[in-house]
Structures are given as structure tokens and as C-alpha cells.
Amino acid sequence: MPIEPASVSPSVSCGACGEPTTGEDARCEACGRRPAGVEHAEDVLESPEAGTAALIVLGAGVTDRGHRRRRNEDAFDLVRVATDAGDVVVAVVCDGVASVPGGATASRAACDVAVAAGREALAGGQDLDEAAAATADAARRAVAALAPGAGQAPACTYVAAVLDTERAVVSWVGDSRAYWLCPATPEDSAVLTEDDSWAAEMVAAGVVGAQDALSDPRAHVITRWLAADAPDVVARHRSWVLDDTGVLLLCSDGVWNHLPDPAVLAAALPSASTPTDADGVHAGALALVDAALDDGGHDNATAVLLTVGPAPGT
Structure with a gap:
């Protein structure tokens, strides 16, 4: 839709x-x-035809160029895959690295190939963990293949989720993030990923405190990314149990740089309850991107929201 x-x-x-x-x-x-490079785009995951399932995964995504960038180098995609065990959704958000040419192409290619690989893996009977690994590896290889020569490697960050109505497997490289947001109890919201950035690594190593690290000019320099010349690009993975108390958010740093706190993100959703239909999920994704734009919109901003809701006709 x-x-x-x-x-x-x-x-x-x-x-x-x-x-x-x-x-x-x-x-x-x-x-x-x-x-690649679409200034603004929105998608809502289509609901399956009425069947025996009582619950389905709902999803929607929004991306915007923002107020200061000349073009949108973010990309996203999401798709529903029918399997013998029930429907599974694959969702991806990528953010082109602006310091090298071809960021928009890299992020678009990574999304397209990752979603296709996830669909193929699931159709072939692989489980969520195997499909998540397949999506990440396909994205890595697709972006690496874009390099026209030495020193000209297009690059992007990557965050993805492969999920059914019970569990999600999140994978990432770089500083695009996944959050679990609880609209009814924002204080229960949490960040699911760990940034591959200078600040995160300095804090983890105990070199500096979080406040000092984030105020350093090097704070947002990423340390891992997808590209032909990228070091150590095996995506990290985390599994998360889904329920009807919250929504899974995948977003680029153009969203979380403005709203980094999980509770603040949850409070920015348009309803204090978890959305139960496609329109509500779409409104939530749009509200988070709008909140980032209202706060200055310094970067491209992309948000994909995913949650468990009632199947049509139930």
C-alpha cells in the first residue's frame, strides 16, 4: 500500500x-x-489476505531529505514473505556515508539486495537467524561491488530486522539504530543496537565518559560500515521478543541524533498506545521523521516502524 x-x-x-x-x-x-536519492518517500506494508492467523506484523517507513542536505542518501525497504510457518517481514534502513561519493547508490543497493536475499532465504526454509545473516551478507557484497576503483568506494550504514509475530532478529553495521519503543510506558523503551562509532568505542573501553565522548568532535565518526574498503564488516545481531506492548523502530542517525533518548522517541509517537492497524503504524513513522525535521532536520531522516497487530477480519 x-x-x-x-x-x-x-x-x-x-x-x-x-x-x-x-x-x-x-x-x-x-x-x-x-x-536512489528520492527526496521523500513513504511505504506501508500491505496486509495479507484474510487467513487463519490471528496476528500479523504491521509496518511502515518514511524517509526525508531533511532541511540541510542537498539530496537524500538514506534508503529503506520492507517486504512481507509467506512461509510454511507463517508470514515473516524483512525491513532494512541504510544511510549513505556522505564523506565518499555514491552514498545514495550504496544505501539503495544495500536495501534492494538485502530484502531480496531475505525473501529468498525465508522461501528456502531458513529460520529468522539464518535469514538475517543472509540479508546482511548480501548487503555487504552488493555495496562492495559498487567500488569503481581505489579510494572511490561508495559506503553506507545498515540496520535490518527479520521478524514474525513472536520474535525479531536485528542486525547492524554502523550507527543506524534499532529501538524498542513502548508508547504507553515510554520509560520502558530501550536501544537495541550499539553504535559502531568513535564515541561508543571510547565509552566501552572506559577511556572517557559518555558525556565527554558525545561532546567530542569525533563522536559520530563511524568505525564500521559497508564498502569495498570497509574493515570488519560482519554484521552484529541481536534477537528480541515481540509483543503488543511496543513497536520496533529502525532509523538512521538523522532521526536519533535529534531524539536519542528511547523514552523521548516513544513520547513522540502520535498515540499513547501501540498502533493496531496499518494507518497507525504509518502515522507513527511519519511523526518520528517530522519530529526530527522540526528539531532542525540537519541530516536525512528515515524511520521504519514494525509492530504486531490483529490480522484483517479478526
Whole structure:
């Protein structure tokens, strides 16, 4: 159920198949993929046809260029996959590294390939953990293949979730984050990932305190990323039990730099209860991106929200 974003020029070509991208939702009409660098885009995960399941995963994503960047180098994607054990959702958020050329291409390629790899792994009978590993490895290889030569390697960060109605496996490289947000009790919200950044590593090593590390000019320098020249790019993973008390958030640093505290993020959601339909999840993702833009919008901002809700007809 794509939501119409800002218009995209008909002359834009799909980076995957080369065909013109003329769809109203900025996706390629030939292969279904979205081009890199779309200034604003929104997607809502389509609900499956009515079946026997009482619960399904709901999801929505929003990305925006922000107020200060010349282009949007963030990307996201999410897809529902039918398996013998029930539906599974794969969701990915990537943030292009601005200090090297090709960040938008890297983030778009990583999302497209990761989602395709997750779908294939799940269709082949792999479990959530195996599918999460497959998505991360596919994204790594796709971005590494983009390097045209020495010193010209496009790069991006990566955070993804593979989830059913009971459990999520989150994987990440870089400083895009995953959060568990509890709208009814914001104080119970938590960060699920650990940043691959100078500040996080200095704090973990006990070199400096958190406040001093975050105030250092090097605080947000990332230490791991996806690229041909990236060091140690095996994604880290964490498993999380899902229930109906909260929502899983994947976001780029353009969101959490403005709202880093999990409780503040949860309080920024438009309702004090967990959304139970697709419209509510979409409104939540839009509210978090809008909150980052209202706070200055210094960077590209992307948020994907995922939660467990009632299946259609139940």
C-alpha cells in the first residue's frame, strides 16, 4: 500500500534494471525497486489476505531529505514473505556515508539486495537467524561491488530486522539504530543496537565518559560500515521478543541524533498506545521523521516502524 511521496522526474532511471521510473510511488514499474536519492518517500506494508492467523506484523517507513542536505542518501525497504510457518517481514534502513561519493547508490543497493536475499532465504526454509545473516551478507557484497576503483568506494550504514509475530532478529553495521519503543510506558523503551562509532568505542573501553565522548568532535565518526574498503564488516545481531506492548523502530542517525533518548522517541509517537492497524503504524513513522525535521532536520531522516497487530477480519 504505497503512499504517494514527493514527485519524481519521469527521466529518472532504475538503478537495478535501467527502465524509466515513472510510478507514482517512485518505484520502478518494471522491477518494483525505488531509485536512489528520492527526496521523500513513504511505504506501508500491505496486509495479507484474510487467513487463519490471528496476528500479523504491521509496518511502515518514511524517509526525508531533511532541511540541510542537498539530496537524500538514506534508503529503506520492507517486504512481507509467506512461509510454511507463517508470514515473516524483512525491513532494512541504510544511510549513505556522505564523506565518499555514491552514498545514495550504496544505501539503495544495500536495501534492494538485502530484502531480496531475505525473501529468498525465508522461501528456502531458513529460520529468522539464518535469514538475517543472509540479508546482511548480501548487503555487504552488493555495496562492495559498487567500488569503481581505489579510494572511490561508495559506503553506507545498515540496520535490518527479520521478524514474525513472536520474535525479531536485528542486525547492524554502523550507527543506524534499532529501538524498542513502548508508547504507553515510554520509560520502558530501550536501544537495541550499539553504535559502531568513535564515541561508543571510547565509552566501552572506559577511556572517557559518555558525556565527554558525545561532546567530542569525533563522536559520530563511524568505525564500521559497508564498502569495498570497509574493515570488519560482519554484521552484529541481536534477537528480541515481540509483543503488543511496543513497536520496533529502525532509523538512521538523522532521526536519533535529534531524539536519542528511547523514552523521548516513544513520547513522540502520535498515540499513547501501540498502533493496531496499518494507518497507525504509518502515522507513527511519519511523526518520528517530522519530529526530527522540526528539531532542525540537519541530516536525512528515515524511520521504519514494525509492530504486531490483529490480522484483517479478526
